[in-house]
Amino acid sequence: xxxxxxxxxxxxxxxxxxxxxxxxxxxxxxxxxxxxxxxxxxxxxxxxxxxxxxxxxxxxxxxxxxxxxxxxxxxxxxxxxxxxxxxxxxxxxxxxxxxxxxxxxxxxxxxxxxxxxxxxxxxxxxxxxxxxxxxxxxxxxxxxxxxxxxxxxxxxxxxxxxxxxxxxxxxxxxxxxxxxxxxxxxxxxxxxxxxxxxxxxxxxxxxxxxxxxxxxxxxxxxxxxxxxxxxxxxxxxxxxxxxxxxxxxxxxxxx
Amino acid sequence: xxxxxxxxxxxxxxxxxxxxxxxxxxxxxxxxxxxxxxxxxxxxxxxxxxxxxxxxxxxxxxxxxxxxxxxxxxxxxxxxxxxxxxxxxxxxxxxxxxxxxxxxxxxxxxxxxxxxxxxxxxxxxxxxxxxxxxxxxxxxxxxxxxxxxxxxxxxxxxxxxxxxxxxxxxxxxxxxxxxxxxxxxxxxxxxxxxxxxxxxxxxxxxxxxxxxxxxxxxxxxxxxxxx
Ligand SMILES: Nc1ncnc2c1ncn2[C@@H]1O[C@H](COP(=O)(O)OP(=O)(O)O)[C@@H](O)[C@H]1O
Ligand SMILES: [Mg+2]
Numbered sequence: 223x224x225x226x227x228x229x230x231x232x233x234x235x236x237x238x239x240x241x242x243x244x245x246x247x248x249x250x251x252x253x254x255x256x257x258x259x260x261x262x263x264x265x266x267x268x269x270x271x272x273x274x275x276x277x278x279x280x281x282x283x284x285x286x287x288x289x290x291x292x293x294x295x296x297x298x299x300x301x302x303x304x305x306x307x308x309x310x311x312x313x314x315x316x317x318x319x320x321x322x323x324x325x326x327x328x329x330x331x332x333x334x335x336x337x338x339x340x341x342x343x344x345x346x347x348x349x350x351x352x353x354x355x356x357x358x359x360x361x362x363x364x365x366x367x368x369x370x371x372x373x374x375x376x377x378x379x380x381x382x383x384x385x386x387x388x389x390x391x392x393x394x395x396x397x398x399x400x401x402x403x404x405x406x407x408x409x410x411x412x413x414x415x416x417x418x419x420x421x422x423x424x425x426x427x428x429x430x431x432x433x434x435x436x437x438x439x440x441x442x443x444x445x446x447x448x449x450x451x452x453x454x455x456x457x458x459x460x461x462x463x464x465x466x467x468x469x470x471x472x473x474x475x476x477x
Numbered sequence: 478x479x480x481x482x483x484x485x486x487x488x489x490x491x492x493x494x495x496x497x498x499x500x501x502x503x504x505x506x507x508x509x510x511x512x513x514x515x516x517x518x519x520x521x522x523x524x525x526x527x528x529x530x531x532x533x534x535x536x537x538x539x540x541x542x543x544x545x546x547x548x549x550x551x552x553x554x555x556x557x558x559x560x561x562x563x564x565x566x567x568x569x570x571x572x573x574x575x576x577x578x579x580x581x582x583x584x585x586x587x588x589x590x591x592x593x594x595x596x597x598x599x600x601x602x603x604x605x606x607x608x609x610x611x612x613x614x615x616x617x618x619x620x621x622x623x624x625x626x627x628x629x630x631x632x633x634x635x636x637x638x639x640x641x642x643x644x645x646x647x648x649x650x651x652x653x654x655x656x657x658x659x660x661x662x663x664x665x666x667x668x669x670x671x672x673x674x675x676x677x678x679x680x681x682x683x684x685x686x687x688x689x690x691x692x693x694x695x696x697x698x699x700x701x702x703x704x
Contacts, residue, residue: 275606303528305614312612322607326626335621336611388611 224287226251226423227272227392232281234267234447241267242278243447249392249425249440254418256434256455257427259444260470265427266319268444269394272425273314277301285313285392312340315385315393319400321377323369323384329356330365333384341388348387355383359413375406379413386417393417395426429474435459443467484673492664492677499660500681506574506646506656510581511639517586522593523619536590543587549648552580556652577649577656585642592634596627636693640686647682657681 225248234242241264249255257265270276272283274291282299283290290310292299302310324332333352337343343351356365359379369377378398385393395414399407411433418424418437428434434441434455441458443451443466451464462468524536543551556576560568600623608618650659657678665674 273610275610304609308612308614311610316610318603318607320603322603324604324622336613339617339621340612
């Protein structure tokens, strides 16, 4: 069977700056992959390339065996427009570091809008689904609140519910807890752990080493746009082979 | 000066109904031009963010030119030039009123295009990205996410524009539209009472625009408090 996500030799530069330098990776259905690495190593850019918020300089992304974000025209690959990309993005959930909730909509509105407008559910169906998802992330009592009235942890949980309501095949988490006060991190990690246990396919960029160790099947250490080391968490996190991995883990534990 | 009360006592019954009648024309011009300006402004604001460079350049050129011209010049061009360019056509329908609405609307469109663009750009790019990551097309993200938020941001400047527009309609007297200013001029000089008449006109303009000023103030306060 083909992997759910296949990344083939991905390169990305911003002008002269090489940010991704040949990343290849397979993620199987139901697999949880954590990506760790120092700030600026290209983790966010990698996630953004997966759903084409950022267009790779070269390399390809396949989801479920289908090429994402490009089509072949006369033997050459050309990037799809945002309009053409919409359908493919709908199947990939993205949880942003800074939540990016829609401030003009309530929690319920934030979760309802995409299933209604993108998947074409009726308003009632979409709202029922949204309620269910908000319940699931423990915010059944906050559905009528606007984002500004919610704590960071609550906002991020709404953002996760918003992604879940689209029933994505794949979920991408970009440092979902980095913008949170320490006492609010736990509630978000709890929701993510629950999703992991339910069998979602997740790619998680995180600095929460202990969390990564508990939920992931596979851990990737990135530096300077390359995968430096990868393997099961027991190896990469607790018995790293590469000096750079060791150095990073030591550094992060000293904080 | 001291005679003003007496002058009004003698003439107000004649002046006021007539001036109010023409004030209605002023309001009609302002309203129609406002609607046109919003539509034109929206169109050009979107064109300025277009993927196609040609459209962006054309939109920018239009905005800069229309904003850069005195309104009177624009009104004269709109009203007098087309009949001269196409003399064969029937221009009966192209009244001063129509010319005024088109001229003011085109000018306002350029001003509002900039207001709308600023409103759209004020939103963090994360909003558009979040919308698109959920599978929305650019059009959907514009309609459901960007514009509803931008509307709140642009409401106060748009209301300010409306106040200015109401006053700018007085320039339409120069292309022969019978609105309040034109009528005031004829009464003032027929009755040899410029001071009394123009003070009255000023009062009428104030009564028409002050509610808008109040509305702006209320809007600004509301928008500052919540979100
Ligand atoms: N849009 C952009 N334009 C230019 N440089 C960028 C852009 N996005 C990211 N970068 C640069 O790419 C590098 C990697 O960034 P990022 O992927 O955010 O790393 P990480 O998430 O691992 O901290 C950084 O040096 C960053 O400054
Ligand atoms: Mg990052």
